[in-house]
Amino acid sequence: MIYVSILAVITAIGLLVALYNIKANLTSPLSLHCLAWFLVSVIGLFAYNEFIEFPAVSYYALLIWYLTIYFILAIGELVTFRTQSQKYFFNKEYICARYWVFIIPVAIYTIWEIYRVGTSGPASFFLNLRLANIDEDYPGEKFLVMTAVYPVMIAIFAIVCVSNTSKKNIYAIVFWVMLFCIGTMGKFAVITPIVIFLAIRELTKGLNRKKLIIYLPMVAIAILMLHFARMATNDDTTLSSVFGLYIYSPILALSKLPDMASNNAGEYTFRFLFAVLNKIGLSANEPVNTILGYVDVPVPTNVYTVMQPFFQDFSLYGVAFGAILYGIIFAFIYGSAKQGNPVSILAYAVLAVSLFTSFLTETLITNIAGNIKLIVCIYLLWRFTVKCRIKQ
Numbered sequence: 001m002i003y004v005s006i007l008a009v010i011t012a013i014g015l016l017v018a019l020y021n022i023k024a025n026l027t028s029p030l031s032l033h034c035l036a037w038f039l040v041s042v043i044g045l046f047a048y049n050e051f052i053e054f055p056a057v058s059y060y061a062l063l064i065w066y067l068t069i070y071f072i073l074a075i076g077e078l079v080t081f082r083t084q085s086q087k088y089f090f091n092k093e094y095i096c097a098r099y100w101v102f103i104i105p106v107a108i109y110t111i112w113e114i115y116r117v118g119t120s121g122p123a124s125f126f127l128n129l130r131l132a133n134i135d136e137d138y139p140g141e142k143f144l145v146m147t148a149v150y151p152v153m154i155a156i157f158a159i160v161c162v163s164n165t166s167k168k169n170i171y172a173i174v175f176w177v178m179l180f181c182i183g184t185m186g187k188f189a190v191i192t193p194i195v196i197f198l199a200i201r202e203l204t205k206g207l208n209r210k211k212l213i214i215y216l217p218m219v220a221i222a223i224l225m226l227h228f229a230r231m232a233t234n235d236d237t238t239l240s241s242v243f244g245l246y247i248y249s250p251i252l253a254l255s256k257l258p259d260m261a262s263n264n265a266g267e268y269t270f271r272f273l274f275a276v277l278n279k280i281g282l283s284a285n286e287p288v289n290t291i292l293g294y295v296d297v298p299v300p301t302n303v304y305t306v307m308q309p310f311f312q313d314f315s316l317y318g319v320a321f322g323a324i325l326y327g328i329i330f331a332f333i334y335g336s337a338k339q340g341n342p343v344s345i346l347a348y349a350v351l352a353v354s355l356f357t358s359f360l361t362e363t364l365i366t367n368i369a370g371n372i373k374l375i376v377c378i379y380l381l382w383r384f385t386v387k388c389r390i391k392q
Contacts, residue, residue, distance in 0.1 A: 003058075004044040004045055007040075008038075008045055010063075011041050012038060018031050018034050018077075022077050022078065025207075026207055027203075027352065028077065032355040033358070036359050037066055039247055040248060043247045044248045050244055051297055052298060054251075054252065058251050064320050064323060068320060068327060069326055071327070072323075072327030076327075079335070080335050080338045083339060085204065085339070085345065086204060086205060089204045089205070096160065096163040096169065097386070098168070099156050099169050099173065099385075100169050104172055110146050110183065111179065113145060114129065114179065114182060117183070121138065121139070122139065122140065128140055129182070136289070151374045152377050152381075153176055153177070154374060155346075155374060156381065159382060159385075161196065188357065188363075191356065191357060199349040200345060203337055203338070203349075253297050253303065254307060256295040256297070257312045267285075268366070269318065269321075269365065271290070271365075271366055272368045274286075274287045292304065303360050305358065308362055309322070310362075322362075329364070330348075336348075342382065343379055347378060350378065
C-alpha cells in the first residue's frame with residue numbers, strides 16, 4: 001500500500017503543478033501524461049485489496065517513466081509558455097472537400113461488414129465483433145474494408161474538427177466513427193476520436209473545462225457499455241472490478257514480464273525494424289505478436305502498460321530509454337503544434353491518445369506503421385483537399 005500511496009501523492013502534485021503552476025493545456029502531453037498515472041494511483045488506492053501487492057519493480061519502473069517524461073515535457077512547456085496556438089486561427093478558416101461523397105458509401109458497406117462478422121462467429125454478436133479484431137485464429141469472418149480505411153477516416157475526422165465544413169461532412173464522419181466503435185467493440189475506438197477532438201479544439205479555439213466535467217463521465221459510461229455488451233454470457237465481472245482490471249492491473253502485470261522469454265534482443269522495442277527486415281527478406285525472424293499472453297494479478301490480464309516493450313527487452317534501462325524517447329517526440333510535435341502549424345496540430349491530436357492510454361499499452365512505437373499511415377493520410381488530405389481563407 002505504501003507504493004501506491006507514494007505514487008498517488010507524486011502524481012497528484014505533478015498534475016497540480018502542470019495545470020496551475022506551469023499552466024499547461026488540459027490536452028497538452030504533460031497534462032495527459034499526468035492524468036493517466038494519477039488515474040492509476042487513485043484507482044489503486046480503492047482497488048488495492050482486490051489485487052496482488054504492488055510489486056517493487058513496477059514501482060521503480062513507474063517512477064523512472066513518470067519523472068523522466070515529466071521533466072522533458074515540463075521543459076518543453078516552459079520553452080513555449082508564451083506561445084498560444086489559438087492566435088494563429090483568429091483570422092483564418094479552412095475549407096475542406098466534400099468528404100461525405102466518399103464516407104457514405106463506405107459507411108453503408110461497413111454496416112454490412114458489421115452484420116456479416118457479428119453473425120458468422122461462434123459467440124454472441126458483439127463478442128464476435130471483438131474477437132474478429134483481436135484474435136488471429138478467429139474462425140469466423142473478419143473485417144476488410146473497415147480496418148483498411150481507418151487511417152483515411154481518422155485523418156478526415158481530424159481535418160473536419162479543425163475546418164469550417166458542411167454538416168454533411170460532420171454527420172457522415174461521426175456516423176462512421178460510431179460504426180467503427182461498434183465494429184471493434186474496443187475502448188480505443190471510443191477514446192481516440194474524443195482525444196482528437198479535444199486536443200484540436202483546445203489548440204485552435206480553447207476548451208471549456210467546466211463542460212468537460214459533464215461530458216467525460218458520459219465517455220466512461222460509453223466504454224463500460226461496450227465492455228458489458230461484448231462480455232461472454234458466463235462472465236460475471238462487476239463494475240468495480242472492471243475499473244481495477246483496465247486501469248490498475250496493467251502496472252501490476254508489468255512485473256510478470258521477465259517470466260516471458262524474449263527470443264531476440266529488442267524484438268518488442270524495435271518491432272518495426274524486425275518487420276521491415278523480414279518483409280524484404282533480410283531476416284527470417286518474424287515480428288512478435290503485439291497481443292501478449294495473459295498473467296494473473298490475480299484476475300487475468302494481457303496488457304502491461306506503455307513500458308512493456310522497453311521493460312521486456314532491456315529492463316529498467318529500457319524504461320529510461322523509452323521515457324526519453326516519448327518525452328522528446330511529444331515535446332517536439334506539441335511545440336510545433338503550438339506554433340500554429342495545422343498539420344502538426346492534427347498529427348499531435350491523433351498521436352496524443354498514446355499518452356492518455358499509457359497505463360494500458362504501448363501504441364506509439366509498437367504501432368509505428370499505422371501511425372505513419374495516419375500522418376501521411378493527414379498530410380495528403382490537407383495538402384490536396386483543404387483550402388485556407390483569410391477572414392475579412
